[in-house]
Structure formats: C-alpha cells, structure tokens
Amino acid sequence: MLNYVWIALVLIGVLTAAGSDIYDASTDRYRNGEPFELQFDSTSSNSGRVFYTREYYDAFYGVSIESPDTLVFPASIGGNSLKITTGDSSPELWKTIAKTDDKSDQITAKVQSRKGESMAILLPTTSLVKTKAVLDAVISYSEMGVKIALGLIGVMAFWLGIMKLADDSGMIKIIARVMKPVMVRVFPDIPPDHPAIGAMIMNMAANMLGLNNAATPLGLKAMDELEKLNPHKGTASNAMITFLVINTAGLTLIPATAIAVRAALGSKDPTIILLTSFFGAGLATIAGITAARILQRLKVYRIKETVGETNDGRNPG
C-alpha cells in the first residue's frame, strides 16, 4: 500500500505541476514581456516607494483581487533596474514572481521608460513556476530528511542507554507485568513478559505526557524488540502495525505544541483544546486499533506464507 501512496504522491505532484505550468503559459498568466505602469515616489535619490491602483492591477492581469484601492511597495532604483519588495499582503501573483525570480521577497524589474513620477517597467519573465517549486522541494525535503535523522542521534543514544540499563536490571519486565492485563488484549501475539511490551509501555507513557523527544527513541526501541519476534523480515507484523497505529493516533494528555502556538497568538484560553484533542485522539486510537484488527484478517493483507497454508480462504482465523 505504501508503494501506491508513494507512486500517487510523486506522479500526481509532477503531473499537477506540469499541467498548471502549461496552463499558466497558455493563458499568459504572468503577462511576460508586457510593460507594467506604476508611480515611483522617491524619498531619497534612489529609494522610495512604488504604487498603483487595484483597478490597474486587475485589468492588467485579468483578475479581481481583494486589497486596498492603492497598492504600495517599498522600492529602490539603481540605473535602470527597480527593486520592489513584496510582503505578506502583496497580491499572490507578485509574491510568486518574487519567489520564482530569486527565492526572496524582492522583484527586480527593468525600467523601460520614466516620465517624472510615472514609469513603465518590465517584470522578470516568470515561467515553470510549479516545476521550479517541485525541484526546490526535492532538494530541500531530502536535506530535511537527513537533518531530522541526524538530529535524533543524541536522544536516541541516551534513551537506548537508559533502556539497556532498565533491561539489564529487570525493570522493563516489572513495568510489563503491571500493564499485562491491557497489553495481552491489544497485543495477543507478543509474550506478556517480553521486553517489547516494556518498551511499548514506555513509549506510550512518553506520548501521553507529551514528551516527543523521548517517545520516538522509545518507540524505535520497541520496534526493534518487535522485529526480534517477527518471523518475516522486511514484512510488518500485526503487533507492529497495531503499535504504529497507536502512535500515529497521537493520544496525549498534553498537546504541548498546539497549546504553545495558541498561547503565542494571544489566545485567552490556550488549554481549551486539552479535552477536545484528547477526545479526538482517543477516538482515533480506538478506531485505529479496531481497523488494524479487522484489516489484518483480509486476504490482501495476510502474510504470504500463511495464505498458502490456509486451505479455505473464505474462513480465515
């Protein structure tokens, strides 16, 4: 299934980008090569601001944008090149032109003619916007993958060290024993006193307390233990998938990130979401475990060897 998701993401992405670039080119969305007229209001010899009316913009690009009647941008001039700085509230097209031009919020335009305050400029030729964005994404996301992985080394080493300690001392088994009644139900394939159980409990506890830094290393340790019990290398076991779904559902007592963002944006009650997200994630967890239970019996998801052993495909398990 992950194969198909991967193919879909890549192909839909590339084709959408190509399609939208072809559409932009055929409708001349960026009006490449057409002089744009605006007013330059200088505060010193070479810097100041440029402005034009919304009406003019709408007519020029054949769109209708929501903005004040006059659009104003800081700008500076040098020779016959005009540097215009766009901002968050600038029109979408100009933001895209700036970003595609030199990956900043500046547009470098050529001044064609100038008469007092008014001038006609040529905006940089803009094409293949989405394809360029895809190309950038490939590079920046690859780097991000490595950065995330390498960033894990420290906490990973720390928690693996602590877990080894807990394993050697028998602490993990004690933890597993306490939670046995619940764990045997959720993970019927795993022996109740196996270290995998202890690691999974530690991971879930870390998740509940919102300790993301600890949860991932502990979760990976648990996966490692589950893999030791997995007879089919390279293929996910039922227990692994159940454990993974519990993690993707993200049940936590403290959704710390969301609360922090709410507080930063001046919410009167940042923690109002404690209850609501516990409810949402709780439902997700129950649904996920149930779905995993049901799906693991489906013929397409059964592990190949066991399919061969079953004579009657209609009556699994």
Add this chain to the structure above:
Amino acid sequence: MIRETLESLSIIAIPLIVALFVAYAAKKKVPVYESFVAGAKGGFDVAVKIIPYLVAMLVAIGIFRASGAMEMLVTALSPVARLIGMPPEALPMALLRPLSGSGSLGLMADIMKKYGPDSFIGILVSTMYGSSETTFYVLAVYFGAVNIYRTRHAVAAGLIADFVGMLGALFICRILLG
C-alpha cells in the same frame, strides 16, 4: 489546576524515570555505566538507518505539496466538507495533518492568525492538530528503523485512525462550541 499538574508532571517525568532506573539498576548490581554505554552505541546506527526511508517519504510529500495538488484537492473536497459541517477553511488542516508535521504546524498558526485562536475555526484546527500525529512520518521512521518495507495494512489503518480523529475533533468542537 489540572493543567498545572499535567505540565509539572511532564517536566519531572524524565528526571524521575532516569533516577529510578539508575537506582534500581545499581541495587540489582548491574554495571550501570557499562550497560548504559553498551545500549547508547546503537543510537547512531538507528538514526542512519532511517535516513533512506525518511528521505523517500519526505521527498514524495514535498513534491505533492509544492505542485499545488493540495489546493486542487481542497477545492474538490470542499462541498463534502460543508456537507458534514466542517468549515472549508479547516479542510486543508485535515488533509495535511497526516502528511506533514511542520506543514500542518505552519498551517495551524496561519489559520489562527487569520481567524483568531479563540474563534470556532481556531479551536477546531488546533484540536485537529492535537488529535493526530504525522502518520506518514511515523510510518517512515518506525518501519525504517527495522528495515520494513512491506507495510501491509499499516497505511490503511493509520489513515482510518486519522479520518476518525479529524471527524471526532469536528464533532466535539461542534458539541461544545456550537
């Protein structure tokens, strides 16, 4: 009150667990330092092992997001969202949450900046963010660490959980906030 208790609990949890584990190991006469180092050795290997899986997953998601396909999907699904009572402004959040952690975090902040964190949409999107984890990231990292590439029903079950989580978030916000 509950909030303060929870917050202090999450702060003292790690030091407490570490102290407890070390003390118990010492009592059981485990060579504590040696044992810790022996375990910690694996940290680098695990991190390096997940790189190919993480890169594969993130690049595919990056291509998808950069192409603008997401916006089209949002437009296509807006009528469905309205039908179940979800404001269309919150729909991108529901779609992006399983795909990208940093992406959905930025989106949550943007939406709250626009509509206010205490508006219905603001509370809804932050609930959605808190109601799920980044499913595809978890899949890539967890399976990557043990070299598993045949994932069977993991994606399906994970997405079902996400779907129910998003609906649950919408449901509880509607009930509590109208």
